[in-house]
Amino acid sequence: MNFLKKSIVTKLWLAMVLLVLVITWTTGMVQSNIIKKVYYKQQTDSILRQGNDIAAAMSSGASREKITLLSQMTHTNIMLVDPEGFILECHGMGMNMSSTGISILDHHDGLITLADFEKVLAGERVLKSGANDIIGENVLSVLVPVTTGENTTGAIIVSHSIAAIEGQLLEYQSIILNVGIGGIILATFLSLLFSRSLSRPLIQMNRVARALARGDYNRKVVFESQDEIGVLASSLNTLSGELQEKIATLERMDQTRKDFVAGVSHELRTPLTIIQGYAEALKDNVAESEEDRRDCIEGIVEETDRLKRLVFDLLDLRRIESGQESIELTEFDMTPVLLKAAEKMGVFIEQKGIALDLAISEELPPVLANPDRLQQILFNLLENAVRYTPTGGTVRVNTAVLSGNVKVSVTDSGPGIPADQQEFIWEKFYKVDKSRARREGGGTGLGLAIVKRLAEQMGGLVYVESAPGQGTTFSFTLRTGVEKT
Ligand SMILES: Nc1ncnc2c1ncn2[C@@H]1O[C@H](COP(=O)(O)OP(=O)(O)OP(=O)(O)O)[C@@H](O)[C@H]1O
Ligand SMILES: [Mg+2]
Structure with missing residues (x-):
């Protein structure tokens, strides 16, 4: 998971791919469910109607030959079974049998159970879907009782193949799968593109920040976007500008201070040296005459005066500059x-x-x-x-x-x-x-x-x-x- 922490590209890509997968998968599922439902409903309605019609016809004594014709017309399989479950007629979808002696309960194992058949005999209609062993296909079947007066004298079973819809669903699902794969490719491409435009200014800002740390304030981030990254870049530029200004001010102040100290020491040194010279002349008796000695003393007084003035002026300046004492x-x-x-x-x-x-x-x-x-x-x-x-x-x-x-x-x-x-x-x-x-x-x-x-x-x-x-x-x-x- 370390690579996830390191790269925006990977994060972006994963997020996009996940999004594509979730969206295509859910839309695919929802759509195929809807398609299935609609189709089954249609088919169910259709074969129920058909089953009802035929059962009604049979109940009112129509001939069994009609079943053949009907099954051909509707592309369905139609069976007529007697109350014991034996198939009397079976036509359509490749079948064409009469009075078979085959029990539907033997051959529709799993699809039509005894319980189902008993329900039909009791006058109910039963709807089933699954593999039909006789036809050899997945079918949707409806069982409708045939009655004579009060008695149930048999049942009509209409079956319709559901292979077609299943094939269509499969085709639809493969389309969805392709869309998903296409989506992932697009997501990869887009995330690369995005993250580059995302990471480029970040990399640039990083460089500027490092330059700042080194004391190079001239570097600026070049940015076009107005988004959060653009704002960050602009803040960084402002920061660098302000730092530059601040440091320039500090340097100027530092220089002023240095100049001041140099100035003070220079101004102090000269009179002190002179005073020392006169004092030594007096001490070592270099100034021999009375006049020379007075000159020395006058010089000392003069320089002392200058020193005093310097100190007073400095104190005065400091007071004015510090603004401590408002005038x-x-x-x-x-x-x-x-x-x-x-x-x-x-x-x-x-x-x-x-x-x-x-x-x-x-x-x-x-x-x-x-x-x-x-x-x-x-x-x-x-x-x-x-x-x-x-x-x-x-x-x-x-x-x-x-x-x-x-x-x-x-x-x-x-x-x-x-x-x-x-x-x-x-x-x-x-x-x-x-x-x-x-x-x-x-x-x-x-x-x-x-x-x-x-x-x-x-x-x-x-x-x-x-x-x-x-x-x-x-x-x-x-x-x-x-x-x-
Ligand atoms: N009237 C003037 N004519 C020519 N140069 C002048 C005149 N006034 C000032 N200056 C020059 O400007 C400099 C600064 O003057 P400023 O009064 O600040 O210092 P200063 O006279 O040398 O010393 P301080 O006034 O502290 O005793 C002087 O050293 C001098 O070179
Ligand atoms: Mg002056």
């Missing part, structure tokens, strides 16, 4: 915040000899934002502008009122950012020119990442417009308060 939004006038940020930058601007131009619109509508976070954004942008703009340059702060938004821009006359790098500057640790960033007192590459996330959390957007040598404009939008929209 509380209030409605306020942003002009004082802009002025305060500019003021804070004042020292650095002066130091570097940069001109600051504040072009703040007089009628700024109140914004819906967080003042501290806005200040942080402004400070980061101004810090960049001042840091990357050479001495003698200008930094401009602009505001513009749009529908439902206020746009703040910080423009500098610095070196600009190449177009192909502009999309990356918002990423953590990304620096356009790594060596320059540090040389110019540059930071860790977290400033703009923080700006973008803060602006977006307050419902705004960030933009950069720049070209090498043409300066840079960083902008962000904030939503205006409800009343003035």
Whole structure:
């Protein structure tokens, strides 16, 4: 029975063959029974009528010669027997005897019994079917009493061959048998055909599933049908697509995490190395003069400060990104915040000899934002502008009122950012020119990442417009308060 478990073809074939067999066998049986019944009924009716007629004729004293004629006309065998059972006349179906002296009870053994005959003598009609020894055929016989007045003076036996119907039934049964064999052949053919169309997509799906297990998500099941198998194939394709997407996301996340760890360790290593250098110079008395020693200490303080900023920025970013701490939004006038940020930058601007131009619109509508976070954004942008703009340059702060938004821009006359790098500057640790960033007192590459996330959390957007040598404009939008929209 193992082969049954293994192949759909066999299962299908067996089911179909069984079906064909059951259907042909039952229809065959039912039909031949019906045919038999109808035929017997016809024959019975016919010979009963015949028997009645002849018996009636005999009862009313018709001559015995008529029996010969009648048997010839009806292709039946007609016998006339006396009350003792002796055959007086026997004609038809190859017989032609008169006053034989043969007892029907001797020769119809099994077909017509004494009990039957006694019933006839008692005035009943008896119907029998079976082998008739005298005629030598299977027959259907009817026994009808012949009466004279009140007395039964004999019996008429009319017999009809049933060989013909049996032959026909046999023929019919052989037809049914042939139909059955034909059905089995057709079933075999159909089951092969079906199971192939059934198993082909299954085999294909199996291949795709194995490919999935191997991590190959590009394989798809090609299917046309809309049946359950088609649905399964489509589900498998969807699954593979979703897995592919999920894994791509996971890989991207993993890469981001790796980049982040690499970025953090890199940003930590540089100041630590520098601090170590200064500290060792102090320890080993390499820095001999008082001035050298102060330089070392200043360097250590500076790098420590940078480290502290890095750690704070990282913590800040993590808080913003995790969404743990939602930024509380209030409605306020942003002009004082802009002025305060500019003021804070004042020292650095002066130091570097940069001109600051504040072009703040007089009628700024109140914004819906967080003042501290806005200040942080402004400070980061101004810090960049001042840091990357050479001495003698200008930094401009602009505001513009749009529908439902206020746009703040910080423009500098610095070196600009190449177009192909502009999309990356918002990423953590990304620096356009790594060596320059540090040389110019540059930071860790977290400033703009923080700006973008803060602006977006307050419902705004960030933009950069720049070209090498043409300066840079960083902008962000904030939503205006409800009343003035
Ligand atoms: N105004 C600007 N002009 C030219 N390049 C800029 C300007 N602002 C930023 N960049 C470039 O974009 C990079 C990313 O800026 P970001 O503010 O994120 O980092 P950072 O200034 O290097 O460090 P941090 O702000 O964390 O101290 C900078 O390293 C710099 O190369
Ligand atoms: Mg910066």
